[in-house]
Amino acid sequence: xxxxxxxxxxxxxxxxxxxxxxxxxxxxxxxxxxxxxxxxxxxxxxxxxxxxxxxxxxxxxxxxxxxxxxxxxxxxxxxxxxxxxxxxxxxxxxxxxxxxxxxxxxxxxxxxxxxxxxxxxxxxxxxxxxxxxxxxxxxxxxxxxxxxxxxxxxxxxxxxxxxxxxxxxxxxx
Amino acid sequence: xxxxxxxxxxxxxxxxxxxxxxxxxxxxxxxxxxxxxxxxxxxxxxxxxxxxxxxxxxxxxxxxxxxxxxxxxxxxxxxxxxxxxxxxxxxxxxxxxxxxxxxxxxxxxxxxxxxxxxxxxxxxxxxxxxxxxxxxxxxxxxxxxxxxxxxxxxxxxxxxxxxxxxxxxxxxxxxxxxxxxxxxxxxxxxxxxxxxxxxxxxxxxxxxxxxxxxxxxxxxxxxxxxxxxxxxxxxxxxxxxxxxxxxxxxxxxxxxxxxxxxxxx
Numbered sequence: 001x002x003x004x005x006x007x008x009x010x011x012x013x014x015x016x017x018x019x020x021x022x023x024x025x026x027x028x029x030x031x032x033x034x035x036x037x038x039x040x041x042x043x044x045x046x047x048x049x050x051x052x053x054x055x056x057x058x059x060x061x062x063x064x065x066x067x068x069x070x071x072x073x074x075x076x077x078x079x080x081x082x083x084x085x086x087x088x089x090x091x092x093x094x095x096x097x098x099x100x101x102x103x104x105x106x107x108x109x110x111x112x113x114x115x116x117x118x119x120x121x122x123x124x125x126x127x128x129x130x131x132x133x134x135x136x137x138x139x140x141x142x143x144x145x146x147x148x149x150x151x152x153x154x155x156x157x158x159x160x161x162x163x164x165x166x167x168x169x170x171x172x173x
Numbered sequence: 174x175x176x177x178x179x180x181x182x183x184x185x186x187x188x189x190x191x192x193x194x195x196x197x198x199x200x201x202x203x204x205x206x207x208x209x210x211x212x213x214x215x216x217x218x219x220x221x222x223x224x225x226x227x228x229x230x231x232x233x234x235x236x237x238x239x240x241x242x243x244x245x246x247x248x249x250x251x252x253x254x255x256x257x258x259x260x261x262x263x264x265x266x267x268x269x270x271x272x273x274x275x276x277x278x279x280x281x282x283x284x285x286x287x288x289x290x291x292x293x294x295x296x297x298x299x300x301x302x303x304x305x306x307x308x309x310x311x312x313x314x315x316x317x318x319x320x321x322x323x324x325x326x327x328x329x330x331x332x333x334x335x336x337x338x339x340x341x342x343x344x345x346x347x348x349x350x351x352x353x354x355x356x357x358x359x360x361x362x363x364x365x366x367x368x369x370x371x372x373x374x375x376x377x378x379x380x381x382x383x384x385x386x387x388x389x390x391x392x393x394x395x396x397x398x399x400x401x402x403x404x405x406x407x408x409x410x411x412x413x414x415x416x417x418x419x420x421x422x423x424x425x426x427x428x429x430x431x432x433x434x435x436x437x438x
Contacts, residue, residue: 036419052426055423
C-alpha cells in the first residue's frame with residue numbers, strides 16, 4: 001500500500017511562502033500597470049491609460065527624493081514588470097532559492113526606503129500598490145513582516161536543498 | 174505543545190492578520206462608496222442640438238446660483254454637451270472636437286505636477302488653436318486644510334478675469350501657503366491692488382461667497398457623479414466617448430492621446 005510522505009514543516013512553509021509572496025508580487029506589479037486607470041479599448045486609449053499609471057507611479061517614486069527624475073522614470077517603467085515576472089517564477093516553483101533571494105533583497109530595499117521616509121515624516125503615498133495609500137507606521141510594519149517572512153522562506157529553501165530528496169529510499173543497514 | 178500544533182497556530186494567526194487587513198481595506202472602500210451620493214445614470218454624451226445657453230462675452234458678473242437639488246443640465250453650444258460649465262473657468266472654442274475637464278485641488282501636489290508639466294503646453298498647442306475646449310473644475314479634498322479657501326480665491330479671481338495668474342501662483346507656491354494657510358498673501362503677490370481689492374470684496378460679501386461656494390459644490394457633485402475619487406482627474410470627451418483618467422501625466426503622453434482622439438473618424 002502506498003504511503004504519503006510525513007508532514008514536513010519546512011516544505012509546508014516554503015509552499016505557503018511561494019504562493020503568498022508570488023501572488024503578492026504579481027498583484028503589486030499588475031496594480032502599478034493597470035490601476036487606477038484601465039481603458040480597454042481602443043488600443044491607443046489602453047496604451048494611454050497604462051502610460052498614465054506608470055507616470056503616476058514614477059511620481060510616487062520621485063516623492064521619496066532618492067532618485068533623479070530619470071532614475072524614478074526608469075524604476076517606474078521596469079519595477080512593475082520585474083515584480084510580475086518574479087512573482088510568477090516563485091509561483092511556478094522553478095529555482096525557488098534564486099527568486100526567493102531576489103524577492104527578499106527587493107523587500108529589504110522597500111523596507112529601508114519606506115522606513116527612511118517614515119522617519120523623515122514625509123507626507124507621501126507609499127506607492128506599494130499604485131493606488132493612493134498614505135505612508136504610515138502600519139506600512140513600515142507590514143513591509144518589515146513581509147521581509148522577515150521572505151527571509152524565512154529563503155533560508156528554509158536553502159536548507160531544504162541540502163536535505164536528501166523526500167522520495168529517496170532509506171538506506172538499509 | 175507539539176511542533177505541528179505550534180505550526181497550525183502560527184498559520185492561523187497569519188491568516189487572521191491577513192483577513193483583518195483585507196477587511197479594513199474593504200471597509201474603507203465601502204465607506205468611501207457610501208459617502209458618494211446616489212448618482213443618476215449619466216446623460217449620454219452627444220452632439221448638442223438644443224438652443225445655445227446664452228453666455229456672456231466679457232461679463233464679469235456672477236453666474237446665477239444653482240437652485241437647490243438642481244439636476245437640470247443645459248446643453249452647451251459645442252460638439253459635446255456638458256453640464257454647468259462656468260464660462261469664467263473654461264478656455265478655448267466651445268466647438269472644439271475634444272473637450273477636457275480637469276478636476277483639480279489647488280493643494281494637491283499631483284495637480285501641481287499636472288499644471289506645471291502639462292497644462293501650459295496644452296493651452297498653447299491645443300486650446301489656443303481651437304482643438305480642445307478646456308474646463309477647469311474645482312474638487313477640493315477634505316484632507317487638504319486650505320484647498321477650499323484656495324478654490325474660493327480662484328473662483329473670485331475668475332470673476333474678474335484673473336484666474337490664470339492666480340492659478341499659476343497658487344500652484345507655484347503651494348508648499349508655502351499649504352503650510353501657512355496664507356492664500357490671501359499668495360494671491361496678493363500677483364494681483365494689482367485694484368484687482369486684489371475686487372477679489373477681497375467678492376469674498377467679504379456673504380451672498381457672493383455663498384454663490385461661489387455653490388459653484389464649487391456643483392463641480393464636486395459633478396465629479397462624484399463621474400466617480401472622481403482622486404485629484405487630478407482628467408476626463409476626455411470626444412466623438413461621444415468619455416475617457417476618465419486619474420493622476421498626472423506628461424505632455425508627451427497627453428499629446429499622443431489627444432492627437433489620436435483628433436485623428437479619429
